[in-house]
Amino acid sequence: MEMCETTAATTAGGAAADERIPMKLIGAIVAVGSLAFIGILTETVMTVLFPQLMREFNVDTATVQWITTIYLLAVAATMPLSSFIKRRFRNKTIFVAAVVLAVLGSLIMIVAQAFPLILAARVIQGIGSGMATPLMMNIILEQSPRSKVGRLMGVGSLVITVAPAIGPTVGGAVTSVLPWRAIFVIVIPIILLISLPVGLKCIQQKHPTEDAVLNPLQFVAIVLALCGLIMFLNQAGVAVGAAVSGGEMTMPALVAVVSLVAGIGSLLFFGWSSRRSFSPLIRLGFLRNRIVLLHLLPYAILPMVGIGFGYVITNLAQLSLGTDAFVAGALVLPGALIGAFCAPIGGMLYDKFGPTRPILTAFAVATFATVLLLVCSMHLTPALLAGLYFIFGLSYALEFSNIMTSALREVPPAFTPDGNAVFQTSMQFGGAAGTALFSTILSVAQAGSGEEGSPEFAHATAVGGAWTFAVMTAICALSVVCLAMAFRLRGRASRSAH
Structure with missing residues (x-):
């Protein structure tokens, strides 16, 4: 009996030691x-x-x-x-x-x-x-x-x-x-x-x-795809801004179209080639899982909002609210600092409660923050702008990383590096897309509104901010819907397994 108790205690102690960081x-x-x-x-x-x-x-x-x-x-x-x-x-x-x-x-x-x-x-x-x-x-x-x-x-x-x-x-x-x-x-x-x-x-x-052997053709294809899509976003924004302001838009529009065609064509070729390759650059088989795909979309589009906020707040503060560059940058700081403290807490909530409730609750609050920014967009003050971003930053930081953690539960361990590569690349692309999208929206709103510093220009910038917050709200709402569907599918699969 004592031997059994000793063995059990040793096993428990070993398990606890294994769980230490x-x-x-x-x-x-x-x-x-x-x-x-x-x-x-x-x-x-x-x-x-x-x-x-x-x-x-x-x-x-x-x-x-x-x-x-x-x-x-x-x-x-x-x-x-x-x-x-x-x-x-x-x-x-x-x-x-x-x-x-x-x-x-x-x-x-x-x-x-x-x-x-x-x-x-x-x-x-x-x-x-x-x-x-x-x-x-x-x-x-x-x-x-x-x-x-x-x-x-x-x-x-x-x-x-x-x-x-x-x-x-x-x-x-x-x-x-x-x-x-x-x-x-x-x-x-x-x-x-x-x-x-x-x-x-x-x-x-x-x-x-x-x-592992590097497939040079697949590498060139994925580089062309990503570069083409980012170039499309960049040059499309330049073309739209030029069209609204009455400038020359032919060349950037042409570059945007060529980049889009090259990007999509290369991406399709990469997917086709990966399915037929013995040693693909990225093994994409795990993307057949709908639960993973429903996590991947939010992980790709939410950085459009998370990273885009840095651009939007600093420009709204300077061009609409009349602050200087230092104050405009400082408005982002409270939300960033709370994110620094709360991201590990979000991970602890994931470890304790699982992904469903913490993730959905956090992003529902984040969506509510963008709705408040939209409602208050024409009456913002620097303090209100910083405060509402603080709410968004807290919610976003709590659970963003948990999206990938939750998704990779569905990926076999041997394919984890591939899943990590896909999620990290999509997040990087989303961040670049957000800055390009929101800068284009503000440029369109500001076009033909007088000189920078005039009341008309400040009002036009505020209108552009309202449009931006509307797009942010739609992105956050779509993400919540995708994640809710993913968790529903996971729950259904778990029940059928038992």
Whole structure:
């Protein structure tokens, strides 16, 4: 009897120990997460610097926007490779490569005196960020104790949700006292003195690598698809803005159409080729599961709102409410900070209650916040704008990362890197699409409304804000419907299994 009790106690103690979060795992998340955080942060910091960069390099608005667009293209083109890279190379090798690319890109940004060199540096940084973010998620999904996956995914989501939100604030604060290149001077010591040594000490390899083979035709197809679709969004926005303002729209419209055709054609070819390939770049078989698809759509379109808010709030605050750039960036900060604290809490709620109630409740509140912004859009004050975004940011951060965690429950473990690659790529694309969509809406509303700073222009910007909040509400509502359908299908499948 005593022996049985001792054995049971030992087993229980071993199980409890297995569920503890290893310190090396925390260190690995900190190392890779800080690298990914810096990459995403500098992406949004640069948007605040556009007026200064236009003067320094003597380029116009359409040209300077390529600093962000080309970065997004590099990230979007790299993330689909993450499944192949994860299977082919060791985690530390991937991490060191991402560190080298981040530091090299930052060094070029510091010394470059020509605009093409700035663009080359952004491509290098984009590739590094496109490697780091999926690596962080793969480490969490592979090495976390099962009962702690939700909260650790919440920690990982801080990188994705908080960095874009605080980027405008950081950019405004740093450039108000230092040259813009100081941002990249600051990040290099952080990467080399914190991220690199912690990563080398803590990152572990839990699964052996495979002799995976890169399919070059599929890689070219997915790069063309993502680049074509992002170029379509970018140039379609330019064309619509030019048409409304009476400018020349023929060339951007032509580029948009060609990009759309090339993007959709390449995407269809990639899907067709993947089904027939012995070793596809991304194994897409798990997408036959309707539950996964109903999670994937919200995960792709919600970042349009989550990341787009950073652009919308800063522009509404300056062009409609009359604040300066620093105050406009600071309005985003409360919602971003609450997101930083609450993303891990959302993961804990997932671990305790499962996905259904926490996710649906959080996004119902997020939808309600966008409805309030729509209702109050013509009577906003800076404080009201920040307060309502705070409600949205709290709800969004609580449960966004749990969407992917819930979806990957339906994916066989061997296909987890593929699922991670698809979800991360779709989220990146959604964020880029949101900025392009909302900037186009504001541009259309502002066209023909006088000079910037006039009452007519401010009113037109407020009208554009109302249109934007209406679109945000529709996106959030559609996401809630898709997730409710997914959970209903899962419940039905669970009942039939028993």
